[in-house]
Amino acid sequence: MSIESASHSNDRAGNLGVTVTPEDDFAQWYQDIVQKAQLAENGPVRGTMVVRPYAWRIWELMQGFLDEMFKETGHENAYFPLLIPQSYITREADHIEGFAPELWTVTQGGGKDLEEPAVIRPTSETVIGEMMSKWIQTHRDLPLLLNQWANVMRWERRPRLFLRTSEFNWQEGHTAHVDKADAMEETLRMLDVYETFAVRDMAVPVVKGEKTPSERFPGAENTYTIEGMMRDGKALQSGTSHYLGTKFAEAFDITYQSRENQRELCHTTSWGVSTRLIGAVIMAHGDAKGLVLPPRIASHQVVFVPVMAHKAPEVADEADRLAKELKAAGVRAHVDHRDQKPGFKFNDWELKGVPLRIEIGPRDLEAGVVTIAQRLGHDDEQGNPIKDAVPTGELVAHVTDRLVAYHDFLLQRALDFREANTKQVDNWDDFVAQVKTGWASVLYDGTEETEQKIKEATSATPRCIPSDFPAEDGACFVTGAPSAFGKRVIFGRSY
């Protein structure tokens, strides 16, 4: 297997393992994990990314869960062109204003200059809008519920693997509806789908809410978001869902004939999540030993390490047999047959964040047990993993239960961390202190001036107006003016 052999080379180069703790230098720690767990590396063209097999498998698992939910909620996948005529992208004023600085432009094809330059899609509202205007004739054609899995490109001044890359892979949902109520219901339904996915599959608790006007998607009437807290206390915007009103319908003539035989504008939505979610997983769960993968999206959920296999080949056979049993029960099990010392393998799979590691040696074989170690949360007082002996006959049930419990543990750990690092604050000094390491929940006047002042002083920005916050009014903690939005807003530094 290439995953294994490549890590072997790392070992020979002597650079296995993370060099710093997340507490010491979070940015360097992140970079170490991405490189040493063989998740990704820079592509040759500025800001582009090579996603290596171990990380792409995580993305495939994410895609599977999301796609299933998209289909269950009535969406169909389609595929639209990578290249968009420059004239399309300029048709909606706010949209082009937002995206103009980020465009990659194709000027030649087949050795000749194109008549009209084309841009590589930064997002597909415009080209899909053009198609919707052809496909939608009457109210019976609505709602039109589409999704696309695709690559997009946006120029990045400060690229960072997974978090901000010039090219990234994502899904973009695009839907058209008869009216605002129906479109808004869709917008919020897909936000709920994202929340479910984050919690159920990524073990990342997210705060769900609306963006303030300054943080909206270019061309949106309302933008909703899920925000996760990373282990440095910063926020990662992990998915967004936009109610686009009739802006794109006006720009692309997306209309329908109503039951009353009137021509009406459609109300459209769009929503997306991207490979940045892999960055979320790294930063929400990782520790000084490396990556920590939640079981539902772990490339391998269980890795067997046969011990003394060179002297007792039957331990390798037993590992294969048990792995097969686990696979039949739906567990992603893998046997590490590499010609390496067990200690090397333990470190390697810790670095790669595998939930459960199972050792099996000649004595285990004799006793009819295997020895299980859990990546996180089951340690002795010295911080070393407690190893449990489990009878092989009980292995499938034990592993299945334990993966569920481990997911719950990771989710609770992330939730506890977020709660410990989120505070209501009502004055400037407390705010400044709080956003150094976490999130602040504040009443403010909702103006761009105040947001700008806060950002310049602290780098913190409004993350969202949480859906489940209670109604509350008061004075802005910066200006003293009446607070906006009728509730508190979460501020934090972000990626």
Added chain:
Amino acid sequence: MSIESASHSNDRAGNLGVTVTPEDDFAQWYQDIVQKAQLAENGPVRGTMVVRPYAWRIWELMQGFLDEMFKETGHENAYFPLLIPQSYITREADHIEGFAPELWTVTQGGGKDLEEPAVIRPTSETVIGEMMSKWIQTHRDLPLLLNQWANVMRWERRPRLFLRTSEFNWQEGHTAHVDKADAMEETLRMLDVYETFAVRDMAVPVVKGEKTPSERFPGAENTYTIEGMMRDGKALQSGTSHYLGTKFAEAFDITYQSRENQRELCHTTSWGVSTRLIGAVIMAHGDAKGLVLPPRIASHQVVFVPVMAHKAPEVADEADRLAKELKAAGVRAHVDHRDQKPGFKFNDWELKGVPLRIEIGPRDLEAGVVTIAQRLGHDDEQGNPIKDAVPTGELVAHVTDRLVAYHDFLLQRALDFREANTKQVDNWDDFVAQVKTGWASVLYDGTEETEQKIKEATSATPRCIPSDFPAEDGACFVTGAPSAFGKRVIFGRSY
């Protein structure tokens, strides 16, 4: 559902159905099906394609089968950048000679000219070669077995939806090996995977063999292909697998340290299939009524049409209940609840090639049966589908069996057609006559001059040197010179 509602609009526009038979005008018939079965349409930038949901679902099903086989044969998916520096693509001489006229070039990013123009990948040997050279250190890192699902772009002078589009979606496998034997084994293994897929999932019998030198992939030592016969007697190259020798290894310095501590060049392969396979399905199975989908890749395998549902709503409920039963048994069943006459729905699903259509009306309900019609191959003397009454209690077993039998029927039909339209010929006149409507199996001298002469006179080209043809030598049917390749070669016109 958007699929349905959009076809409804077609109806209102009065353009439902195919306007010509494949016998009368195959090209127009193909275009009609692509448009009216709502498979695809032209994108705004020259030669690009919008793949609509009904066709994208077929591609998803194809991807599922292929990806499973790729994983079973030890491959891992990864993702490499869309943009390739111009300097990479020129590094292997044959490669750039072949692809130069087809490149799309990006010259600007973020509003500024790029330091070095980048090309949109026409295929990824070069950028993957660059990464392989970093990832491979020793023989223990080999074989490196990668695959990528991605979009690529190649300038097309005469674009045709699915068959030749400027942008298309495909998978590209890229592997590196210690020596020629191992790389050649891989090349042929993946050709076998493609053959299995074509026969088992697409019901398209293919001829498997090697391309003659003039038809090789730019940069390959050997190119292998699977070729399917379309219903106009032309060939469609449906998948290719290339042994690249050490050409790319030399250009990108892909080397490894051998067991004997020598630095050696890797031997690499690449192989791919694309959305052109959807074109193969249309042209290998379709008829005057429209698309004919083989069950394993059919978006819907079974569609229920409730009859008199407006007067007897219980028929719609029964259809829902039976569809649910079928779904639980793994059958892709769909209920057409549109407010349309049954006759319209029958035509619509015939046009869309659904294998089995199930009618259920009040009298069926009373008798405890449903009425099944099969898209093709079960007709009365007038050519109308024979409708079979099947007790609802036997429906799941009946449908499951029938889908398998229907697949076998389509495969045999395609095989019979191919055999009836393939002939051994040994003189020029017979050859000219044969390639007008089918394939000719010939002995020829293997020179480019002879191929050129044949092509100019007849448009036919060598499709492949079939793997399973017996050894045979003789005189070239054109020049009388000794024949090449030690066996017959298939010639035909192609897409």
